[in-house]
Amino acid sequence: MVIDSKELDLVFGALSDATRRGILAQLADGESNVSDLAAPYQMSQPAISKHLRVLEGAGLIERAKTGRETRVRVKPDTARQAAGWITHYARFWQQHFDAVDQILQQQRKLQNED
Amino acid sequence: MVIDSKELDLVFGALSDATRRGILAQLADGESNVSDLAAPYQMSQPAISKHLRVLEGAGLIERAKTGRETRVRVKPDTARQAAGWITHYARFWQQHFDAVDQILQQQRKLQNED
DNA sequence: CGTTAATATAACCATATGGTTATTGATTCG
DNA sequence: CGAATCAATAACCATATGGTTATATTAACG
Numbered sequence: 419m420v421i422d423s424k425e426l427d428l429v430f431g432a433l434s435d436a437t438r439r440g441i442l443a444q445l446a447d448g449e450s451n452v453s454d455l456a457a458p459y460q461m462s463q464p465a466i467s468k469h470l471r472v473l474e475g476a477g478l479i480e481r482a483k484t485g486r487e488t489r490v491r492v493k494p495d496t497a498r499q500a501a502g503w504i505t506h507y508a509r510f511w512q513q514h515f516d517a518v519d520q521i522l523q524q525q526r527k528l529q530n531e532d
Numbered sequence: 533m534v535i536d537s538k539e540l541d542l543v544f545g546a547l548s549d550a551t552r553r554g555i556l557a558q559l560a561d562g563e564s565n566v567s568d569l570a571a572p573y574q575m576s577q578p579a580i581s582k583h584l585r586v587l588e589g590a591g592l593i594e595r596a597k598t599g600r601e602t603r604v605r606v607k608p609d610t611a612r613q614a615a616g617w618i619t620h621y622a623r624f625w626q627q628h629f630d631a632v633d634q635i636l637q638q639q640r641k642l643q644n645e646d
Numbered sequence: 647c648g649t650t651a652a653t654a655t656a657a658c659c660a661t662a663t664g665g666t667t668a669t670t671g672a673t674t675c676g
Numbered sequence: 677c678g679a680a681t682c683a684a685t686a687a688c689c690a691t692a693t694g695g696t697t698a699t700a701t702t703a704a705c706g
Contacts, residue, residue, distance in 0.1 A: 423550045433618070434544035435694085436537045446624035448631075452653060465695055467654060472693090486652050486703040494625035497618055504547070504615035510560035511608035549664085566683060579665055581684060586663090600673040600682050 421499040425477065429500045432476035437461070438469050442478065442492065449491035535613040539591065543614045546590035551575070552583050556592065556606065563605035 421429070432438055441455050456466040470490065473479045477496040482489045535543070546552055555569050570580040584604065587593045591610040596603045 423553070426553065427548055427550060430544045430548035431693095434541050434548055436541060437694090439537075439540065439617070442621060442625075446621050446628075448628045453651090461694090462696065463653070464655080464697085468694070471654095483653090483702090486701095488653065492625040492629070494622055494629045497622050497625060501615055501618035501622055503553070504611055504618070507556060507560050508608055508611050508615055511556075511606040511611060514560075514562045515606070515608045545663095551664090567681090575664090576666065577683070578667085578685080582664070585684095597672095597683090600671095602683060 421496070421503075425496075426500065426503060428476040429478065429496060432472050432478055433500070435469070435472075437466075438473055441466075441469060441473065442497075445479065445490065445492045449489055451487045451489055453487070455490060535610070535617075539610075540614065540617060542590040543592065543610060546586050546592055547614070549583070549586075551580075552587055555580075555583060555587065556611075559593065559604065559606045563603055565601045565603055567601070569604060 433442075437459060440458065444450060444455055444458070452463070452466060452470065455470070456463055459466065470479065470481065474481055477493055479490055479492055482491075547556075551573060554572065558564060558569055558572070566577070566580060566584065569584070570577055573580065584593065584595065588595055591607055593604055593606050596605075
């Protein structure tokens with residue numbers, strides 16, 4: 419299952435907010451519930467719920483009701499796909515970057531030989 | 533130089549649009565100019581200029597005027613920082629994911645022993 | 647059984663985003 | 677020089693985003 423463009427929109431969009439990245443960072447310690455995830459932030463509980471919905475919509479987390487609380491856990495696969503997109507292109511970009519760098523160094527060398 | 537949160541907002545925000553990812557993908561073939569980058573899309577030239585400004589603001593590309601055209605090239609370092617953020621956490625997420633998976637398998641095993 | 651707790655939803659608001667057309671500023675070319 | 681080309685900016689518009697408060701829903705507790 420290769421991630422499609424629409425899904426990448428959602429994943430990167432979800433990652434573009436510091437609160438949501440913070441939530442994902444918290445989940446690196448293992449699954450949690452909404453109250454605990456909300457605790458570090460001084461924003462309202464509904465705001466956190468909305469952030470969780472965005473993360474869920476992007477496939478980065480999943481929520482499961484257990485009793486009156488909602489357990490939240492990360493779905494690592496989606497995140498890896500996003501990482502894959504960047505690192506894939508990063509390799510090509512670096513190549514060209516290095517190539518340009520070499521040319522610049524070559525030019526400096528030639529100038530020093532004057 | 534570690535990338536800060538505000539900058540990550542901009543980088544992931546820039547990556548959350550398919551047109552901008554397309555532009556970055558084109559730049560994997562080497563630097564280009566605005567017209568060539570705009571060609572594949574059926575949107576107006578100002579729209580592309582705006583996308584380029586977003587990418588530039590995020591530190592993902594740089595623009596340089598040469599004559600009447602603008603050369604555009606990628607800045608691989610910024611992209612690598614974003615990739616770094618994801619992959620850093622991906623390792624932890626995967627750990628917990630694997631741990632949960634093991635527990636589930638253990639439970640299945642116990643059930644089969646009934 | 648009534649109250650408290652955990653979470654979601656609704657309605658609203660301000661600002662951001664992604665597009666458009668019109669216009670402008672340089673540069674190149676005939 | 678005058679026309680065409682490359683690209684940016686301005687002004688505008690519709691929709692999305694991120695927050696709020698108020699309310700609803702469901703579960704747990706005394």
